[in-house]
Amino acid sequence: MCGIVGYIGNEQAAPILLEGLSKLEYRGYDSAGVAVCDGNSVAIEKAVGKLLNLSDKISGGDALKGTKGIGHTRWATHGKPTKANAHPHFSERFIIVHNGIIENEEALRHHYLKDTEFLSDTDTEVIAHLLQKFTDSGETTPVAIQHIISELEGSYALAIIDKNEPDLLYAVKNKSPLLIGHGDDFNMIGSDAMAMISKTSQFYEINDKEYAILSCKGVEIYTGYGQKIERDTYKAELDVSDTEKGTYPHYMLKEIEEQPAVIRRILKEYSKNTGELEIDTKIIEDIRACDKIYIVACGTSYHAGIVGKQLIEHIANVPTEACIASEFVYNMPLLSKKPMFIFISQSGETADCRAVLVKVKEMGFKTLTITNVNGSTLSREADHTLLLYAGPEIAVASTKAYTAQIAVLALLASQIKNTININLNYELSKVSNVIEALCTDRDKYSLLARDYLTGARNCFYIGRALDYYVCLEASLKLKEISYIQTEGFAAGELKHGTIALIENNTPVISIISQENINLNTRSNIKEVKSRGAHVLTISTKSLSSQKDNIIVNDVHEMLTPLVMVVPAQYLAYYAALQKGCDIDKPRNLAKSVTVE
Ligand code: M6R
Numbered sequence: 001m002c003g004i005v006g007y008i009g010n011e012q013a014a015p016i017l018l019e020g021l022s023k024l025e026y027r028g029y030d031s032a033g034v035a036v037c038d039g040n041s042v043a044i045e046k047a048v049g050k051l052l053n054l055s056d057k058i059s060g061g062d063a064l065k066g067t068k069g070i071g072h073t074r075w076a077t078h079g080k081p082t083k084a085n086a087h088p089h090f091s092e093r094f095i096i097v098h099n100g101i102i103e104n105e106e107a108l109r110h111h112y113l114k115d116t117e118f119l120s121d122t123d124t125e126v127i128a129h130l131l132q133k134f135t136d137s138g139e140t141t142p143v144a145i146q147h148i149i150s151e152l153e154g155s156y157a158l159a160i161i162d163k164n165e166p167d168l169l170y171a172v173k174n175k176s177p178l179l180i181g182h183g184d185d186f187n188m189i190g191s192d193a194m195a196m197i198s199k200t201s202q203f204y205e206i207n208d209k210e211y212a213i214l215s216c217k218g219v220e221i222y223t224g225y226g227q228k229i230e231r232d233t234y235k236a237e238l239d240v241s242d243t244e245k246g247t248y249p250h251y252m253l254k255e256i257e258e259q260p261a262v263i264r265r266i267l268k269e270y271s272k273n274t275g276e277l278e279i280d281t282k283i284i285e286d287i288r289a290c291d292k293i294y295i296v297a298c299g300t301s302y303h304a305g306i307v308g309k310q311l312i313e314h315i316a317n318v319p320t321e322a323c324i325a326s327e328f329v330y331n332m333p334l335l336s337k338k339p340m341f342i343f344i345s346q347s348g349e350t351a352d353c354r355a356v357l358v359k360v361k362e363m364g365f366k367t368l369t370i371t372n373v374n375g376s377t378l379s380r381e382a383d384h385t386l387l388l389y390a391g392p393e394i395a396v397a398s399t400k401a402y403t404a405q406i407a408v409l410a411l412l413a414s415q416i417k418n419t420i421n422i423n424l425n426y427e428l429s430k431v432s433n434v435i436e437a438l439c440t441d442r443d444k445y446s447l448l449a450r451d452y453l454t455g456a457r458n459c460f461y462i463g464r465a466l467d468y469y470v471c472l473e474a475s476l477k478l479k480e481i482s483y484i485q486t487e488g489f490a491a492g493e494l495k496h497g498t499i500a501l502i503e504n505n506t507p508v509i510s511i512i513s514q515e516n517i518n519l520n521t522r523s524n525i526k527e528v529k530s531r532g533a534h535v536l537t538i539s540t541k542s543l544s545s546q547k548d549n550i551i552v553n554d555v556h557e558m559l560t561p562l563v564m565v566v567p568a569q570y571l572a573y574y575a576a577l578q579k580g581c582d583i584d585k586p587r588n589l590a591k592s593v594t595v596e
Helices: 013-027 049-058 105-112 126-137 142-152 252-256 259-269 280-288 299-316 351-362 377-381 400-416 424-438 442-453 466-482 492-496 517-528 559-579
Strands: 005-008 029-038 042-046 069-072 094-099 155-162 169-174 179-182 187-190 203-204 210-214 220-221 294-299 320-324 339-345 364-372 384-388 458-463 484-488 507-512 534-540 548-554
Touching: 005 013, 005 094, 005 155, 005 492, 013 029, 013 049, 013 069, 013 187, 029 094, 042 049, 069 094, 069 155, 094 105, 094 126, 094 142, 094 299, 105 126, 126 142, 126 155, 142 169, 142 210, 142 507, 179 220, 187 210, 210 280, 210 384, 252 259, 252 559, 259 400, 259 424, 259 484, 280 339, 280 364, 280 384, 280 400, 294 299, 294 351, 299 320, 299 559, 351 364, 351 377, 351 424, 364 400, 384 484, 400 559, 424 559, 442 507, 442 534, 442 548, 442 559, 458 466, 458 517, 466 484, 466 507, 466 559, 484 492, 492 517, 507 517, 507 559, 517 534, 534 559, 548 559
Parallel strands: 294 320, 294 339, 339 364, 364 384, 458 484, 458 507, 507 534, 534 548
Antiparallel strands: 005 069, 005 187, 029 042, 029 069, 094 155, 155 169, 169 210, 179 187, 179 203, 210 220
16 A cells, blocks of 8 residues: 655655655555655655656656655555645645545545645645644644644554755654654655665654654654653664565565475574474463454455464364454454454554454453564554564565465464474475475466466366365465456355356366365366366375376375465466566555555
8 A cells, every 4th residue: 555755864865765665666556756855945746657657757866856855655545546646745835645544534624624725636635734724823833743643533654844844854653554764864754664674774663643753863753742752763674685576577476486485484483492393482371361262364364364263273272263354343253251362464554454453452352463574563562473584575466474374373373282293393394395396387387377367257266174265365366466357165165156157168276185075176176077167176196186287295284275375376476477467566456455
């Protein structure tokens, strides 16, 4: 979703802003803009479409002189993706960029800004005019900021230029992600650390309803009521090269092929000196004290969560429910007496998850976040955090985070109580080797994608039990990047309706890794074949039959999702590639979904 960068220092700001915005491109956007301040004059430039369009317009930043500025990539929420709606937005004195949604913008327009002429359809412009209105009535800028914090309902991360204060930059945050980057003679604002990591690895957290005043030399952080807060910086453990594509044509391909290394890293990070795996005992104690676990997540992370439910129930014998965050928050099921909540989120910023986290914390329940981003909102606000150690995931389509989430959930389950005596160190090492072997078959996946998917209008993934859960993830992967309408079905459910959709040559991809239902799925394959389906089968070696298209080496039966998903990730990648789709940035999607 929208990305924000701000810079105040001694270097030319525009190239720094463009470079920061390029690091936020992965979040998804449809227009971009910058405002650069040279003394008291501010130049604003915007362009619809790729960041390159904006960069070309301002000669890579050279055309805009000034050492202070703010930049934005916009993912449209209020109003179409047009130049007029692109940020920055401004009033006479204030220029702002915004990530989030102001829920009471109509009421604010009506109450304060009846006579104001607006140039865009955005809720953001309302904020610029409110600041103007409040300062016109005699408030200082900090007081006007406190005033908007008390008035605005919804989510906002803001970077603000006040034309009357050439040596300062302002940042405000509520619910949307925002960090302050700190350097020797400069300071920055960014939606995440990646946007600033080439300049600094020192960051200040800024919490909800706080604001910051930045100058070249320092950063002051205040509560929404104007009380100064003393806060230390923290160091982000991020390597700039982790955010580069290297020789890979796409981040998605790179991230698929990083999966063996990610599994090995998880084993290393969660190992004691003795080599034994361990998880913080406080987390384990809290889980052991609960009577039921609720896993809350969205999209791919939810798909990892349903596998996690199986793992925790099967390995640790603790009742567990996996819930879609956006459903759970407004339609909460009857909870057990002593629940514990596990939030799974690659980004750690997903607004739907955060809405649940805020609610269950108010209810006094214990919370754990499993995330890839240390210091992210969900990580900071939960009682406990477990990190995925997957390295930055840039492609919108999540791949290595999914496998990392399942690996960490398996580890967690085995530490709660290992009722089936699974040797996870050994089993996950094996998984890592099996994925590595799968990664040597790129040509095969490319040919299969061409034969089965590239010209297809729709597609079905079928499987049972854990295989069904992989089907849900596999179908999300294929649809989100190739735009082929794909659904994942429990194979046994086909005959209850869906089989009516099978026509001559409809691609059906079956996944078989579970011994107890292997033969049932084979029967379902026969049923769809006899109705004309073009069936591609992915099976494990011990359950394979001669004509299966992709055969995956065996791993522990509870861990099969970790390996069965990999061919499906490749099939999605190659189908999208052959269709000429924008693989790393699929249409309409954002990497970090920071609005509900
Ligand atoms: O950052 P999160 O894991 O919380 O994100 C959740 C979903 O938005 C995400 O998994 C989404 O479904 C991916 N695009 C799927 O590839």
